[in-house]
Amino acid sequence: MDTVKRTKRFTRIDCNTGCPVEGALEQIAGKWKGLVIYHLMSQTLRFNELSRRVGSVTQRSLTKQLRELEADGIVSRKVFAVVPPRVEYSLTDKGAALAPVIRALHAWGSTHPRT
Amino acid sequence: MDTVKRTKRFTRIDCNTGCPVEGALEQIAGKWKGLVIYHLMSQTLRFNELSRRVGSVTQRSLTKQLRELEADGIVSRKVFAVVPPRVEYSLTDKGAALAPVIRALHAWGSTHPRT
DNA sequence: ATCCATTTGGCCCCTATAGGCAAAAATGTT
């Protein structure tokens, strides 16, 4: 039934069950996650700094995206017990490891815009 | 207001307006698109072959995903005027150019599974 | 005549995701 005859024109990637490509996409496919990760690649940022850079995102939505990224271990959230509150977001090692992905995505996106 | 002081720990990528990274993600972030692109990277496939490989996807949904990929110029659809119908899907040049992205995604996804 | 195989489309529903709006908390400043 699943007797697959694979040609090998591209690097062989095992992707049969629980595909790592799918898993990766699920983690970074939020509407603003790309931008967030990109901005955090250059530097640690506070909530409002991030908000200003990303631009048209609602604080509500940004918070959600950050929570998800945090839950997936991509960004780390450091809270300082001061008033007014100071919360710094940065990439974890796992998040920083996304740099090649973001770069590949960027290279492709630049040369192949959406129509 | 936007006087940003950028450190340069990573390759500089301009991502300020209409980020290419975002654009790229929007095009490949469907639930099954990763798998579809992956499978088409190795070879041209007919609808049912694709369906069997992807596994648990509904024909309905697979059709939708393929239509979107086609609309974005990532896959090409070749129909043969025979009965029963024969439709072959393959990657366009634009789609084939995604290989580095898929590989980066795969590399990251393999070493950094979701929890 | 009937059934099978292959691919797609239509209609409706369900859930996930995003956005709007405003409050809450804590404290130094005026």
Add this chain to the structure above:
DNA sequence: AACATTTTTGCCTATAGGGGCCAAATGGAT
């Protein structure tokens, strides 16, 4: 006492994406 600052949350609504189910089209096989 009243206010500004920074971040997060609650509640509600709008929109998008994915899935179920079934029909259509067509010629060869039974």
